[in-house]
Amino acid sequence: MLKLIRSALYRYMHSRFLYVSAALLTVSAVIFALYIRNRNGLSLYTFLAQNVILSILISITVSGEFCGCAKNKIICGSGRMQIFFSELLSAYIVVSAFFFINIALSAVLNTGFVSRLPGLLAFEVAAGFYLINLSLCSVFVFFSAVSGRKVLSVVLSVIFVFVSVIANGITEDLLRQPEYLIFYVSDKENEHISENGIIYEQDSGNLTEIKQKNPEYIGGAARAIILQLYKANPFYDITQYQNILTPYIYSDEKIEELSSVYSPGDPGYDNPTYRMRFVREETEEEQRFLYEALLYSLAVLVLSITAGALVFQKKKFN
Amino acid sequence: MEYVITSSALSKKYGKHKAVDEADINVPSGSVYGIIGKNGAGKTTLMRILCDLQRADGGEYTLFGVSSDDKKIKNERKRIGAMIEKPMLYPDMTAKENLRIQAEALGLPSFDPEELLKLVGLENTGRKTAGRFSFGMKQRLGIALALVGSPDIVFLDEPVNGLDPQGIVEIRELILRLNREQNITFVISSHFLDELSKIATDYCIMDSGRVVRQINANQLQSSFRKCFELTVTDTKALSVALDKMGLPYEIKDEKHAAIYEEFKISELVSNLSASGCELLTVREVDESLETYFLELTGGEINA
Structure with missing residues (x-):
């Protein structure tokens, strides 16, 4: 398996897509970092852009293998599962490298993305972000295993990222409807x-x-399903992290200014969906979210790996 | 005789269609084993099964004496190289990088691709990526990929497909050289029967998924009938003369005929002149692999 991972990493290292992606990701990481440093909160769009870039890089590289070249390795005795997991782990290594570049850039540009947070929260947020990256990567690898063509797997992965963002908004609107x-x-x-x-x-x-x-209110089993899908959506996690991190990222003056907009007793203040927290303390609700976010990311990761492995095991190579 | 591959009642079905039907093959060590058959005869499916790209529905095979049911066969597969159907390349990589990727996967980090590239005539491709290669160049790179790790058996499915005449000669010479110098066993399917007959030491003739015959080149040669093609002024007179001489023959048209046995020209000329017929030309023709194949399977060659 180590040999296959080395072979896959060789492919990444000698692919011009890696260097183009690295350049684009670095630019977006700098924008991301500056956005935080200028105390504008977290940028969802930067995260979206980074995942679009990664989806293209991972899909092109992995599907190149899954759509045919894996044949050369199967013939020489490599098992399908060995090939699948070596591709998955190599993709994880690449995604991890970009994740840590993001963190390093934040440190270099002194954005305080992690350093301004209390120790445990900093770790939980970093772990959450990392797991979201890995779960999305697993989905991209899954699409590469499913599709028989390189272009198709790239299109599916990019569409998945955009559909996730749109679905996050739609499900949020659906769930927000009062009964x-x-x-x-x-x-x-x-x-x-x-x-x-x-x-x-x-x-x-x-x-x-x-x-x-309310005729637009969705209840019963449908609501439960939509709620699970909503929580499993990585972009839901990002928006929640945004809410948690904002008070730590903003300046004291900004916090005071924003806090004066809503005060206890205001109608919007009691509505958790609308309410933005401008207090630098972790609530029980946030603690539950941080735990759930990890759990849902892990569930997406395990599901996409299992489905991808099963599909690849049965895949016919032409 | 030592066999590197054997199969027993190997079968594969697609729905009701039997792609491979109880195929028994024996590939001698060090041979160039040619698989011949029409389209859909089961050649590629048989190769795919042997290369673990597909599972057989029935039967078994051995590689270097290890059964396909034995988990140890994975180790034996490391001694195999193959190019099945089309060369599988990384289009955005150079020829050298393509070979290095395969070498890394085989655990050969110090592998030098230069020698192999020279062997297949791709040493001057430089930074050109495989996606920009011509069909023939891709075919050569596919063969080079199959040779990474110095395999003992190489499967080549239609290796000269798309190559120009010079390329065909070069690949033929490459296969012969590797077979003789490094004792690599080649299992080759090709619809260029004439080309295959120049290199194959053993043949497997397939039809409708079944192995119709396995025969080595010497046996095949001795089974060929002698044939003399004649041009005469009147084949009716020739027919009477040949009947009189008791020779097996075939009238092709008004002026051409074939005799399938040695005969005395003087006797034939004398018989023909008595009927006022003139013998214009006589040409000795060896029966070809193509003729032999057609006799066994019937119909046209469309392998």
């Missing part, structure tokens, strides 16, 4: 006022509450 819509009817002007339960006092008449089932 009941509450209307308030004024006896004076007969006006309906409803803004997701927030009442604006526009007249001086008496208001009567009318509670109606």
Whole structure:
């Protein structure tokens, strides 16, 4: 297996795609770092760009092997599982290298991406990000195992990244829908006022509450499934990490400024979906998220590896 | 005789179609074993099974005496090189890099690709990537890949396909040299029967998934009938003369005929002149592998 890993790494090292990707990733890592240093929070777009670049690099390299050249190795006695896992581990090595370049660049540019966080939280966030990278990499390797053509596996991987971002927004919107819509009817002007339960006092008449089932609310098993998909989406994790990290990244002045927007008692303050945390302390909810994020990333990783290995075991080489 | 590959009732089905039907083969060590057959005869499937690219539905085979059911066969596979169907290359890599990748996978980090590239005539390809190679160059690189790690058996599926006449000669000479100097056993399928007959020491003739016959070059040569092609002014008169002489023959057209036995020219000329027929030319022709193949399988060659 070590021989196959060396062979795969040789391919990465001698591929012009690696150097093009490295250049692009370094640029995006610098942007990512500067974005944080300028205290603008985490950039979801930089993360998206990095994963698009990685999806192309990994798919091109791995599918090149899975779509035919693996034949040369099978003939010489290498097992299919050995080939699959050597490709997977080599991809992990490349992704890890880029991950640590990101961290190193953050340190060099003194962004405080990790250093400003309390010890355990810093580790949890770094581990979370690392696992997201590995789970996405496993998905790209899975697509390479599934598709019979190099171009197809690249397209599938890139589409997956974009679909994940879009799906994150869609599922969030679906889950945000309240089960009941509450209307308030004024006896004076007969006006309906409803803004997701927030009442604006526009007249001086008496208001009567009318509670109606929200037709767009998804409940039962469908909700449970959507919720699991939402949580398994790597871009959900990124947005959550963004919320957790923001108070540590922003300056004291900025925190104070933002905190004054919402104060306890404000309607938006109690809504966890809307609320942005501007307090530098870890809540129970965040602790649960950090644990869940690792668990979901691990689940995506294990599922994609298992599916990829099963597909590759049965793959027909033309 | 020592056999490096043997198979017994090896079978492979695609739905109801029997791609390989209880094939028994014996590949002698150090031979150039030519597999001949029409399209769909099962040549490539047989090679794919032997190279572990496909699982057989039935039967078994041995590589260097180790059974396909034995896990130790993985070790024996390290002694194999192959180019099946088409050369599998990394298109964005140079010829040298392609060979190095295969060498790394075989655990040969100090492998020097120069010698192999020279052997297949690709030593001057420099930084040109394999994706920009001509079909013939890709074919040569595929053969070079099969030779990485100095294998004892090399499987080549249609190795001269797409090569120009000079390339065909070069590959033929390369195979013969490696076979003689390094005692590498070659298992080759080709539809260039004439070309194959120049290098093969043993033949396996396949038809509809079955091995119709295994024969070595010497046996094949001795089984060929002598044939004399004649041009005469009147084949009807020739026919009467040949019947009188008791010779086996075949009338091709009004002026051409073939006789499948040695005969006395003076006697034939004398018989023909009596009927007013003139013998214009006589040419001795050896029966070819193609004729032999057609007799065994029937129909046209479309291997």
